[in-house]
Amino acid sequence: MAGLKDDPVLGINDMIETREETEIKDAVIDKVREEGGQGDREMAPMGNSIHRSGSRPQLDLSKAAIQGNSEERDPTILLPNQSDDISHLALDIGGSLIKLVYFSRHEDRTINDKRKKTVKERLGISNGNRRSYPILGGRLHFVKFETRKINECLDFISSKQLHRGGIDTHGWLSEAPANCSAVIKATGGGAYKFADLFKERLGVSLDKEDEMDCLVAGANFLLKAIRHEAFTHMEGHKEFVQIDHNDLFPYLLVNIGSGVSMIKVDGDGKFERVSGTNVGGGTYWGLGRLLTKCKSFDELLELSQRGDNRTIDMLVGDIYGGMDYSKIGLSASTIASSFGKAISEKKELEDYRPEDISLSLLRMISYNIGQISYLNALRFGLKRIFFGGFFIRGHAYTMDTISFAVHFWSKGDAQAMFLRHEGFLGALGAFMSYEKHGLDDLMVHQLVERFPMGAPYTGGKIHGPPLGDLNEKISWMEKFVLKGTEITAPVPMAPPGTTGLGGFEVPSSKGGTLRSDASALNVGVLHLVPTLEVFPLLADPKMYEPNTIDLSDHNELEYWFTVLSEHLPDLVDKAVASEGGTDDAKRRGDAFARVFSAHLARLMEEPAAYGKLGLANLLELREECLREFHFVDAYRSIKQRENEASLAVLPDLLMELDSMTEETRLLTLIEGVLAANIFDWGSRACVDLYHKGTIIEIYRMSRNKMQRPWRVDDFDVFKERMLGSADKKPHPHKRALLFVDNSGADIVLGMLPLARELIRRGTEVVLVANSLPALNDATAMELPDIVAEAAKHCDILRRAAEAGGLLVDAMINTLDGSKENTSSVPLMVVENGCGSPCIDLRQVSSELAAAAKDADLIILEGMGRALHTNFNARFKCDALKLAMVKNQRLAENLIKGNIYDCVCRYEPAS
Ligand SMILES: CC(C)(COP(=O)(O)O)[C@@H](O)C(=O)NCCC(=O)O
Numbered sequence: 001m002a003g004l005k006d007d008p009v010l011g012i013n014d015m016i017e018t019r020e021e022t023e024i025k026d027a028v029i030d031k032v033r034e035e036g037g038q039g040d041r042e043m044a045p046m047g048n049s050i051h052r053s054g055s056r057p058q059l060d061l062s063k064a065a066i067q068g069n070s071e072e073r074d075p076t077i078l079l080p081n082q083s084d085d086i087s088h089l090a091l092d093i094g095g096s097l098i099k100l101v102y103f104s105r106h107e108d109r110t111i112n113d114k115r116k117k118t119v120k121e122r123l124g125i126s127n128g129n130r131r132s133y134p135i136l137g138g139r140l141h142f143v144k145f146e147t148r149k150i151n152e153c154l155d156f157i158s159s160k161q162l163h164r165g166g167i168d169t170h171g172w173l174s175e176a177p178a179n180c181s182a183v184i185k186a187t188g189g190g191a192y193k194f195a196d197l198f199k200e201r202l203g204v205s206l207d208k209e210d211e212m213d214c215l216v217a218g219a220n221f222l223l224k225a226i227r228h229e230a231f232t233h234m235e236g237h238k239e240f241v242q243i244d245h246n247d248l249f250p251y252l253l254v255n256i257g258s259g260v261s262m263i264k265v266d267g268d269g270k271f272e273r274v275s276g277t278n279v280g281g282g283t284y285w286g287l288g289r290l291l292t293k294c295k296s297f298d299e300l301l302e303l304s305q306r307g308d309n310r311t312i313d314m315l316v317g318d319i320y321g322g323m324d325y326s327k328i329g330l331s332a333s334t335i336a337s338s339f340g341k342a343i344s345e346k347k348e349l350e351d352y353r354p355e356d357i358s359l360s361l362l363r364m365i366s367y368n369i370g371q372i373s374y375l376n377a378l379r380f381g382l383k384r385i386f387f388g389g390f391f392i393r394g395h396a397y398t399m400d401t402i403s404f405a406v407h408f409w410s411k412g413d414a415q416a417m418f419l420r421h422e423g424f425l426g427a428l429g430a431f432m433s434y435e436k437h438g439l440d441d442l443m444v445h446q447l448v449e450r451f452p453m454g455a456p457y458t459g460g461k462i463h464g465p466p467l468g469d470l471n472e473k474i475s476w477m478e479k480f481v482l483k484g485t486e487i488t489a490p491v492p493m494a495p496p497g498t499t500g501l502g503g504f505e506v507p508s509s510k511g512g513t514l515r516s517d518a519s520a521l522n523v524g525v526l527h528l529v530p531t532l533e534v535f536p537l538l539a540d541p542k543m544y545e546p547n548t549i550d551l552s553d554h555n556e557l558e559y560w561f562t563v564l565s566e567h568l569p570d571l572v573d574k575a576v577a578s579e580g581g582t583d584d585a586k587r588r589g590d591a592f593a594r595v596f597s598a599h600l601a602r603l604m605e606e607p608a609a610y611g612k613l614g615l616a617n618l619l620e621l622r623e624e625c626l627r628e629f630h631f632v633d634a635y636r637s638i639k640q641r642e643n644e645a646s647l648a649v650l651p652d653l654l655m656e657l658d659s660m661t662e663e664t665r666l667l668t669l670i671e672g673v674l675a676a677n678i679f680d681w682g683s684r685a686c687v688d689l690y691h692k693g694t695i696i697e698i699y700r701m702s703r704n705k706m707q708r709p710w711r712v713d714d715f716d717v718f719k720e721r722m723l724g725s726a727d728k729k730p731h732p733h734k735r736a737l738l739f740v741d742n743s744g745a746d747i748v749l750g751m752l753p754l755a756r757e758l759i760r761r762g763t764e765v766v767l768v769a770n771s772l773p774a775l776n777d778a779t780a781m782e783l784p785d786i787v788a789e790a791a792k793h794c795d796i797l798r799r800a801a802e803a804g805g806l807l808v809d810a811m812i813n814t815l816d817g818s819k820e821n822t823s824s825v826p827l828m829v830v831e832n833g834c835g836s837p838c839i840d841l842r843q844v845s846s847e848l849a850a851a852a853k854d855a856d857l858i859i860l861e862g863m864g865r866a867l868h869t870n871f872n873a874r875f876k877c878d879a880l881k882l883a884m885v886k887n888q889r890l891a892e893n894l895i896k897g898n899i900y901d902c903v904c905r906y907e908p909a910s
């Protein structure tokens with residue numbers, strides 16, 4: 001069994017089956033059987049997967065592994081390749097597009113983490129089992145197809161078995177029994193038109209939902225639940241608008257499909273269709289097709305970007321001899337009459353450029369819709385108008401034109417706003433109409449939007465079936481490389497040609513205000529995480545903005561883009577090495593680099609493409625891309641090596657500290673944290689340094705260079721709070737949350753000694769660490785072992801860790817005293833809920849939120865958590881922000897200093 005402990009992930013498909021492998025397979029099969037799935041040992045093939053048989057659950061056992069202790073009765077089994085287990089689907093079948101929203105729930109992959117159990121008990125958090133939540137964790141996917149290619153859509157549904165989901169009597173999404181005909185919610189005219197086809201091909205009935213009901217339900221959900229959903233778009237400039245949920249209603253919803261509906265929305269389910277116009281997207285497409293011979297809507301739109309409407313529209317200047325009609329506020333360039341020039345010229349259709357016709361038509365229709373919308377808003381005293389529907393398609397020019405009209409006619413009083421998920425309102429509304437899934441109760445902080453490979457496509461251009469597994473994704477990347485196609489963005493999902501829309505090439509025409517599809521907004525996959533909470537110690541959660549650096553500033557974006565691009569080869573090397581340097585790992589590494597570069601390129605073109613962009617988002621995107629290509633922990637061996645080296649010198653450090661006076665010790669401890677923060681594999685400058693000496697040499701060098709005053713130096717105020725002053729006795733903090741950063745010296749020689757000091761002074765310490773790896777950051781899973789090793793050299797840490805239940809495995813012989821002190825737990829480890837070098841405190845784990853309730857001190861450590869994010873955050877309790885600045889530009893911009901300067905910012909409770 002020793003082999004299992006050494007290598008937690010065992011391949012199940014190897015030619016020669018080891019005893020351990022047989023046991024894993026048996027355990028998997030037993031588990032499936034227990035859970036009511038197809039657990040028939042005799043029938044289960046031993047190959048890659050248990051093959052699909054109709055309604056049965058599909059299990060992919062490849063690379064199955066027992067997590068943690070394989071000798072436990074009911075070990076947790078990780079199925080890394082098991083796809084989403086239960087899905088659910090709703091459709092909006094329009095005249096030109098089918099919009100599809102589907103939900104997938106992941107197999108519960110939570111590991112059997114002892115730390116978690118103890119923490120939950122200590123903090124009084126109820127069982128984290130998903131069934132105790134009113135809503136399910138999972139993902140909401142947005143996909144669209146062309147209606148004329150409905151068979152592609154049916155194939156997609158069938159390949160993903162989406163039509164097999166159902167809702168059981170408890171309101172949980174579950175598998176529909178084989179004998180029961182599944183029902184799918186659908187809206188749009190196609191729900192009637194194609195009902196028979198769905199029955200025939202998939203054996204499902206379409207349950208038709210009213211289109212208006214769906215539009216409104218979809219819009220209300222999005223506006224309440226998604227942080228960066230609504231935005232304004234004026235003269236090419238996009239700005240996200242924070243909608244106050246308590247001040248959302250009433251508003252005017254204008255849905256521009258083939259025709260246009262204008263709906264006054266007063267609340268959930270409370271609305272009235274107050275107007276509409278028959279001049280809409282269908283008009284543009286229909287007339288445009290006749291006049292230009294374009295083959296598709298997008299082609300027509302693309303044409304408009306190269307158009308000049310002055311050749312065909314009659315302008316005020318044409319009537320007034322080139323002059324403005326200033327008396328009534330009309331400039332010479334204002335369109336007096338759309339297509340008006342065509343009446344006075346002896347030209348035939350062929351004499352006009354299709355580009356100009358398309359633009360003229362687009363402006364005519366957009367202005368008209370903008371104007372009618374405003375008049376209706378005026379009619380009902382509505383200030384806000386949200387535009388949705390697939391006519392807009394995130395097209396910059398369309399949005400600018402509509403905004404211009406609303407602004408012009410309202411004299412700036414009313415505002416046109418657009419929605420990132422504009423095309424999915426109906427489908428989302430149909431999805432919401434399934435009863436009891438609890439989605440409508442979701443809060444903003446429980447939704448995390450991610451942009452996996454392919455996600456850029458779902459919101460941008462229409463495309464064929466998205467990719468399935470990892471191998472398929474990599475193959476696509478390779479094909480594109482072979483073809484020499486430059487992938488700038490979005491990341492390809494289907495071969496060029498299959499979309500019939502010209503696919504993925506870089507938009508060819510950009511310039512002036514006529515921006516191309518580059519401005520199309522993308523939607524990602526919405527992860528629903530019911531366990532996420534807002535960090536309760538934020539002084540003002542509504543005003544909280546995690547990012548210090550706003551990347552909507554193009555210079556900043558360009559700089560960080562370069563930094564991340566240059567770091568990429570080294571990161572790929574580390575990632576590939578972490579997976580044994582195999583050919584498979586190399587392929588994945590290459591694909592990862594291409595996908596991440598494509599995202600970067602996309603964001604360079606359109607920084608707001610994925611919502612408001614800050615540096616933290618970019619850094620997290622990089623980690624997400626690594627995970628997407630199954631790089632679970634790129635810095636694993638580096639972290640291990642640095643932990644070992646640091647643990648070896650810890651006893652000397654502790655002895656040195658113990659020989660000091662209280663005051664010198666506190667200063668040395670803070671100095672130690674700052675000095676050890678130099679071990680950061682995300683910083684180019686630091687990585688260069690590491691070639692120049694051993695870990696301990698660099699640590700010593702860094703400590704020797706510590707000179708006060710630091711660039712930001714509130715140490716004296718902090719010291720007074722900790723040690724008191726001549727006339728003020730100190731009173732220890734009750735509980736401190738230490739947001740730790742890097743592995744190795746950073747945690748072992750920096751944060752742990754500081755934690756020890758706090759414990760010694762009677763403060764409970766909670767070490768807060770990442771849930772998932774990011775660069776060389778220590779994770780919550782790794783900390784108990786590190787603490788256990790450190791505790792071997794230190795009684796204070798040992799006793800505290802025992803009492804906190806951290807040493808259950810590591811120090812069996814000293815467990816006796818551990819149960820005495822359950823009300824006060826001197827040392828705990830909790831996970832923070834994220835897998836990024838930064839932290840957005842609006843979305844943290846429930847255990848961190850629970851641990852925060854009694855905390856009166858928080859210590860944020862490292863550049864990611866204390867500078868890139870949270871530098872300006874204010875807290876209800878005392879806060880200490882500690883970091884070494886390992887980037888010259890950041891040092892200059894943030895603290896007017898230099899690289900390797902330090903920040904010790906102390907802010908008493910506000
Ligand atoms: C990713 C990081 C925020 C991690 O820093 P840490 O939180 O570990 O102190 C930091 O390494 C970083 O900003 N790196 C990019 C900048 C550079 O290479 O200079």
Ligand SMILES: [Mn+2]
Pocket residue numbers: 680741742775776777837862864
């Ligand atoms: Mn870090």
